[in-house]
Amino acid sequence: MSNKRLERILDISPELKTILLSTDSLENKKDYIRGYLSQMLISAFEDDRQLPPLEWILVTDAVKTFKSLISARSERLSGFSFLGYLDDLIHRPEQVKPKPQKGFYAEVEALFRGVAGKAGIYKEKAPSFIKYSGERAAKLRSADLSRMAAKAEEFMEHYPCGLDEDAVRRRYRNKQRILEYFNATGFEWDDWKWHVKHIIRDEKILGDLVQLTDEEKQAIALARERRIPFGITPYYASLMDEKEDRKRDYAVRAQVIPPLNYIEKLWEARQRSEASMDFMLENDTSPIEGITRRYPMIVILKPILTCPQICVYCQRNWEIEDVYSQTAALSQKKLERAIQWIADTPEIREVLVTGGDPFLLSNSRIENLLFRLSSIKHIERIRIGTRTPVTLPQRITESLARDIGHFHEPGKREITVITHFEHPYEITPNAMEAVQKIRRLGMSVKNQMVFTTFNSRKFEAAVLRHKLSLIGVSPYYTFNTKGKEETEDYRVPLARLLQERAEEARLMPGTVRTDGVVFNVPGLGKNDITAMQHHSVLSILPNGRRVYEFHPWEKKLSLADTYVYTDVSIYDYLQKLKAWGENLNDYKTIWYYY
Structure with a gap:
């Protein structure tokens, strides 16, 4: 074998190396690897003292992932044999197509290190406070926490806020x-x-x-x-x-x-008239024009399909014709039919009014719409999705706040405004005042953040949640970026979002760190992604991309299909951060978030 990097990777685990270098059949190798992985799992759970403290957790996660990678089901769903490709790379490198990219080697190396208990993440000494008890332990622990907070502050100071x-x-x-x-x-x-x-x-x-x-x-x-x-x-x-x-x-x-x-990708997709332009499969979840339903008690009502400002990675970019589109607003007849459909569906308890941006409509049209919805007895909550507090805070006038506020009746009906701040640099005195106009009338304002390349550096999202809480906006959801081809430059590996939530958000005060971390599954809705019980790794492709299977939210309630998703390469993402001047050692644990 002339592949020096692959040789170094195999040397990490002599047991796996022996199996992979053998001339046994691929099926036999699978069996041998499963046996070795099972033994490593047993060893980890039996408290192998050779493993550093907490390293056993990485071993168990890596073992479970490796087992998933070589299963027949994973190979079928992903359309790729990870082990078969690795075997060819070792024994028949001249036949391997496509050639492996650096991201593939990086993933395999991290996996081997994880399985072998050699991740090398925990290099510092055990904290001194564990040797003591009582006040002495408490003071030492407090000093450690202060150091952690100071380190976090160092990162957070890098990010500008519009209130500075x-x-x-x-x-x-x-x-x-x-x-x-x-x-x-x-x-x-x-x-x-x-x-x-x-x-x-x-x-x-x-x-x-x-x-x-x-x-x-x-x-x-x-x-x-x-x-x-x-x-x-x-x-x-x-x-x-x-x-x-x-x-x-x-x-x-x-x-x-x-x-x-x-521009190029979106243009190509439009030229092909691909159905995949509707990434969230809204056509398949719209029982009537203007309505989308993915959950038992919630519907989306879209009275208008344009915004005063177009966000690049909007999930409905395929529906928007132009900012000034004459056909963007749902006709009165169609809107009446949509509202009547809600009235005729008593299971619905909540309506999300979105679009487009409904605050592009006049006060009278917004008020009439809320009046109609509020007149439906089974509607207890109305959410209004708008980005105007960020892109056009002048729209939130005292009169608009009053017009929507008098439908907010504590104990009977809730009106909530959902907005989209994506970076602390968007938070301005104007935006803060717009939020206060809404809050002064008893309504809450919540934020949905999309985790993209441009707000995903260490503690960057934490700063946003911190600053939003100070102006009265509650963190609500953090979305993994949609997996659309045209938004490739914005997509962040799922592992980075998991890392942010586990390592950075955890250091923040409770009201700052807590929001729902979700992947919006096409046709199915929001999936929690904070634990491996909600998703699993199916494969690692030659280009270094992980293939995930997401489990639908209703998986233990009713029969539903899963969703297979190809992520962006962790290696490629890290190279972007490196080009921006980031120290990649600050992100070294990312490989072990599966």
Whole structure:
């Protein structure tokens, strides 16, 4: 075998090496490996003192994953034989296609280390407080906790917040520059309709307001040419730094300026008229136009399918024609039919009004819609999904808050606003005031965050939850990025989200760390992903991507199919972070989150 890296990997586990280098049949090798893995599992649970403390947990997780990788069921569901590929790589390397990428080797090495109890994660000495008891132990433990908190603070200080004094000053200058460009007044700036009227839709105007890179200009121009929705409110443009260095506003720009890869992939999919454009299979879960139902007691009502601002990775990008689409709003007749369907379905207790952004509708239409829904006796809760507190906080006027607030009746009916802050740099005094207008009337505001490349660095999501809690927004859900081809640049390995929740969120106060961590399964709905009982690894592909099987939320309630998903490569993701200046040692445990 001339593959030096593979040789080094095999040397990690002499037992596995002996099996894999043998000339036995693949089925025999499977049996031998299963026997070895079972023995390692027994050894770990029988308290093998040769394993460092806690290393046994990594062994058990790695063993379970390895067993899954070589099962016939996993091979069938993933369409790939991990062990067969590895065997060919060892004995018939010239025949192997496709060739393994660095991510594959990295995954195999981590797996072998995990199984062999050689992950090397726990290198520090055991904490000193475990040798003592009482006050002495408590003081030592407190000192350790202080060190952990200080380390977390070091990371958190890297991420700018829109409430920082320098950010407020910077945005004020941006606002003045934008007003001058449009020959507008401060009074107009405070009018949400002015912003809607002046939505920025091409690279020329945006380029006059902030410096754009050549790639950003090209992507925006191509989006307009190919009729891919693009739009930024003047307010949100003021959150972008004037310079193009992306040192602070990287997440803001990434929200709305599409990468070239996104444009190309979305265009190709549209040309093929693929059904997969409907990634969440809403066509298969819509019993009537305007309604989506994935749960027994909840429905989604979509009165409008456009927004004042288009987010790049929106799950409904396939439905949005244009910011100013004349057909975006559901006709009154269709809306009446949708509301009547809800009235005729007594099992429904909750309605999520979303779109698009329902706050793009007039106050009177919103109030009438809520009146109709509130008149249905079995509706106890109405959620309103809107990103206007982030992209257009001027829309949250006192009158709008009152119009929705008088349908909020404690003990009878709850009105909740669900919004989408994605980075602390989006939190501004304007956004904070918009939230307070809603909260002062007794309604809650909750946040759904999408975990993307641009908010996934160490403690970055923790900072967002921390700052949101301070302005009165409760962390609600953190979503794993949708697995769509066109959003490849935004997708983060599932293991990173699991790592964030276990290692970073756990250090935060309870109200800051607690939200639901979910994968939104197409056609089925939200799946909890905090434990291996909700998902399993089926395979590791030659390109280093893991293939997962997600178990539906109703798996112990009724018969339902599972969902197979191919993740992005952990190795490739880490290389992105490295290019941004991150120390990859800070992420070394990521490989052991399955």
